Amino acid sequence: MKTVWVNTVNNDYPIEIAPHLMQNTAAFGQVFNRFAQAVVITDENVRKLYGRQLVNQLRQSGLQTELLSVPPGEPSKSMNQVGKLFTRLIERQITRQAVIVALGGGVVGDLAGFVAATYLRGVNLIQVPTTLLAQVDSSVGGKVGINHRLGKNLIGSFYQPQHVLIDPYVLQTLEMRERRAGAAEVIKYGLIADSGLFAQLETSLEALLDLTDIDFVATVIEQCCHIKADIVGQDEREQSFRALLNFGHTVGHALENATQYRVFLHGEAVAYGMLAALHLSIDSLCSTSLERAIQLIRRLSLPPIPQSITVDQLLSAMQQDKKRRPSGQTWILLKTIGSAFMSENLPEIRVRQVLNDVLLARRVKK
Ligand SMILES: NC(=O)c1ccc[n+]([C@@H]2O[C@H](COP(=O)([O-])OP(=O)(O)OC[C@H]3O[C@@H](n4cnc5c(N)ncnc54)[C@H](O)[C@@H]3O)[C@@H](O)[C@H]2O)c1
Ligand SMILES: [Zn+2]
Numbered sequence: 303m304k305t306v307w308v309n310t311v312n313n314d315y316p317i318e319i320a321p322h323l324m325q326n327t328a329a330f331g332q333v334f335n336r337f338a339q340a341v342v343i344t345d346e347n348v349r350k351l352y353g354r355q356l357v358n359q360l361r362q363s364g365l366q367t368e369l370l371s372v373p374p375g376e377p378s379k380s381m382n383q384v385g386k387l388f389t390r391l392i393e394r395q396i397t398r399q400a401v402i403v404a405l406g407g408g409v410v411g412d413l414a415g416f417v418a419a420t421y422l423r424g425v426n427l428i429q430v431p432t433t434l435l436a437q438v439d440s441s442v443g444g445k446v447g448i449n450h451r452l453g454k455n456l457i458g459s460f461y462q463p464q465h466v467l468i469d470p471y472v473l474q475t476l477e478m479r480e481r482r483a484g485a486a487e488v489i490k491y492g493l494i495a496d497s498g499l500f501a502q503l504e505t506s507l508e509a510l511l512d513l514t515d516i517d518f519v520a521t522v523i524e525q526c527c528h529i530k531a532d533i534v535g536q537d538e539r540e541q542s543f544r545a546l547l548n549f550g551h552t553v554g555h556a557l558e559n560a561t562q563y564r565v566f567l568h569g570e571a572v573a574y575g576m577l578a579a580l581h582l583s584i585d586s587l588c589s590t591s592l593e594r595a596i597q598l599i600r601r602l603s604l605p606p607i608p609q610s611i612t613v614d615q616l617l618s619a620m621q622q623d624k625k626r627r628p629s630g631q632t633w634i635l636l637k638t639i640g641s642a643f644m645s646e647n648l649p650e651i652r653v654r655q656v657l658n659d660v661l662l663a664r665r666v667k668k
Pocket of ligand 2: 439487551568572
């Protein structure tokens with residue numbers, strides 16, 4: 303069992319990572335024995351795969367357990383689903399002593415986390431992430447929330463879980479495309495904070511994606527969680543430093559937005575965003591590092607960018623991005639592989655040129 307601690311202002315909590323953790327009754331007993339009641343919130347795909355197994359574990363640990371599920375996919379991060387979940391929690395007389403267990407990818411983690419943060423002004427939360435993206439990123443750090451008709455992730459809170467339980471083995475059932483998208487965030491950690499991790503990915507990206515060596519996968523997840531825990535521990539509410547985690551996300555979000563969230567998975571858009579950010583880093587980043595980073599990202603086999611996307615569309619989507627500061631656009635750039643920094647207001651002409659040359663040159667007719 304690998305343990306990474308997250309230390310925040312209000313609580314410290316462990317992330318536990320172990321292959322076959324979902325089957326480890328003793329480990330579950332230790333984590334859950336202080337609760338009497340659990341509500342597992344999941345989506346319908348994950349419920350079919352792991353719902354029963356998790357409910358059985360919790361019941362064996364002596365908890366009275368309910369299982370609630372929502373349809374899979376981003377539209378479930380909505381007020382509508384939050385309202386339905388509240389109704390079911392109230393009907394089942396779930397008390398403040400209960401624990402909500404978020405079993406699923408980032409959608410479930412954000413949604414169930416938001417419900418846990420607000421139901422009865424906050425109940426216990428344990429994250430059991432089941433996608434690579436959720437295991438290395440969204441389940442750690444306490445950002446929970448839902449979407450609004452006018453934009454993604456606009457309603458939410460910072461609400462740390464009591465525990466994160468990660469079983470890399472559940473990635474076996476995750477589609478390869480989803481694994482690749484999660485791997486984009488893993489590459490991001492290497493680029494912004496860990497040249498050793500980056501070098502490991504250069505030799506073993508395919509082993510991570512194919513899950514050929516599950517202990518290696520667990521180690522990579524642990525390294526990513528360490529980096530995120532470190533950053534979150536220093537700047538929980540993203541007043542400065544935490545923004546480094548947004549490397550590749552300025553352009554990534556714009557691409558997702560310009561394609562109405564229908565063409566790219568989040569990690570795929572971020573991978574393109576990283577390519578743009580790397581090219582915008584050429585004043586600080588040497589050409590060898592730039593080339594190494596591009597080569598690794600190419601191995602993710604990204605879907606092509608639709609022909610209809612224009613530079614103006616991307617720029618206007620960026621201007622709407624909520625992360626934009628009053629002073630202007632903040633860019634996360636690289637100094638070297640393993641070290642990132644924040645930069646304000648790059649000249650628009652340069653941004654246009656990179657978007658055009660690096661991204662739009664890869665467009666295809668749909
Ligand atoms: N809170 C944060 O800090 C943070 C960070 C990054 C992303 N996010 C959010 O995360 C969401 C994306 O998360 P995601 O990429 O995990 O997507 P997701 O939750 O939609 O999961 C992707 C798909 O995989 C399925 N699935 C999940 N686990 C599976 C498994 N083990 N086997 C088979 N299928 C499985 C799901 O049912 C779904 O269809 C977005 O809403 C994004 O805003 C949040
Ligand atoms: Zn991301």
